[in-house]
Amino acid sequence: MQSIFLVPLIFSLFWISGKAAVKRRPDGRIVNGREAREGEFPYQLSLRRLTVHICGASVLDGSWAITAAHCVDGHERQPHEFTLRLGSVKRSSGGSIMTVRTIYKHPSYDTTDMNFDVALLRTQAGALTLDPNVAPIKLPEAGEAIQENISAIVSGWGHMSSTEPMLSSVLKYTTVMTVNQQKCQNDLSFHGGVSEAMFCAAARNTDACQGDSGGPLTVQGRLIGIVSWGVGCADPYYPGVYTRLSHPSIRRWVRLLTKL
Ligand code: ARG
Secondary structure, rough: OOOHHHHHHHHHHHHHHHHHHHOOOOOOOOHHHHEEOOOOOOEEEEEEOOOEEEEEEEEEOOOOEEEEEHHHOOOOOHHHHEEEEEEEOOOOOOEEEEEEEEEEOOOOOEEEEOOOOOOOOOOOOOOHOOOOOOOEEEEEOOOOOOOOOOOEEEEEOOOEEOOOOOOOOEEEEEEEEEEEEEHHHHHHHHHHOOOOOEEEEEEEEEEEOOOOOOOEEOOOOEEEEEEEOOOOOOOOOOOEEEEEEOOOOHHHHHHHHHHH
């Protein structure tokens, strides 16, 4: 008897708290993120195609940036269409703009299931460190495990929710927790599951979203993941999926090309 009343009550509570979370932060892009201060994420780049922001990327050194393969897929023969904005928390102003010279997609990248969703972008030598607010991010070791349930930071100019497709004008960031690989596999089993070259991270009411792809997920100043895909954004049932940079095939490929 009691549960007949409890069920709708609980559902409406969830509904109300969901609305409130959205209302409280009308500007919370990433989903419910916080605004970054200038210079706070010196490795964060905005990847632009034909001057329009399409994805995030990260600085590896003076001439190399890393992003998701799906961000450049189909256009890798036109690297000159791509530019990087560096050293600015503003998506459309500040810092400087560099052109991409060469695009390298991971050789095993698979468009259908997003496996090995990583690409390297080469610019003119030294181009990525010409700005005072720009600094490289360190990479993990090949084969290094990702501890489960540790907090990681993701940043980007992506959408504030899956229903409000609007990019943020200022860089946002949020904290998510790494998810046990088997749980991640189970959670996403109806969506193809996850490979060894992917891992999940999630937190309540916050997530990366469209436009954050290719951007960094870091733990203690090291780039462990790249924003890759998800089912909606900040959906309590679906964690965000990231490319696993410590996967031996990814890490060795990065080293081969960049010597890093
Ligand atoms: N594929 C998206 C992009 O191109 C990123 C999606 C991330 N989604 C998530 N729920 N974490 O920007």
